Amino acid sequence: MPQRVTHEGAECPVARTVDVIGDRWSLLIVRDAFDGISRFSEFQRNLGLAKNILSSRLRELVAHDILEVVPAADGSAYHEYALTAKGRDLFVILVSLRQWGEDHLFEDAEQHSTLLDTKTGKPLRRLQVKDAAGHVVNSTEAFVRKVETNSET
């Protein structure tokens, strides 16, 4: 891949996260894993992705401890991919991607899939950034404090 620069040493958590999952296929593989997809052939069919690209993305997600390889649930010789605890924590990111897409990328009359509460079948609450008191905060009401480098002092 051209221009691949890693941000592993970055002090910015956004940069490190983007380094690990900031790839359209990785994000869609994780989405499918949340939807219950676990086998190579199922990912391949659902994403319409070339086998070598899928293999490489799955390998990277396993290396980053987002997916793990487990024996097939049916006892067959196949293996499957399952989300780890770290991978399941990506749920909030997936929900935020979904919410923005619903808000901005569909016409009013256009249908889209929806994420619902299993218990009630109702929609979940909107994700919102809030301050310690619970008030909604927008991007102009927050700031990033950079890490102070001791070598400069």
Add this chain to the structure above:
Amino acid sequence: MPQRVTHEGAECPVARTVDVIGDRWSLLIVRDAFDGISRFSEFQRNLGLAKNILSSRLRELVAHDILEVVPAADGSAYHEYALTAKGRDLFVILVSLRQWGEDHLFEDAEQHSTLLDTKTGKPLRRLQVKDAAGHVVNSTEAFVRKVETNSET
């Protein structure tokens, strides 16, 4: 770019969002825009990105109405890039990327930048997916309802 497939027609909001911003550079450009960066040369210096790639990503972000080109704030002949309302709504996604990175990609003793409330200088609340009653919901407690296609009935 090889294997570029668009999901514009997808019924999944995650897929459409990933299509628009599921690229590591686009996400980091948006992060920088939230940090107040507005000029081509500043993005370039901060990201260490080749000019042609940066140009192409900025053009895509403008085409998707995430950034807009505005006259320079200082009245000079330069132009700047500013987040649109649609772009500012990416704040929740950026915060979710940051949170996961903080949780999983730093050692305990390792320092990272932090996002703070401008009013109080204190951390913001954690983002959590919640049901209508306000209880935290994990990925196993939610399901995606797909769009029913009338052509099948």
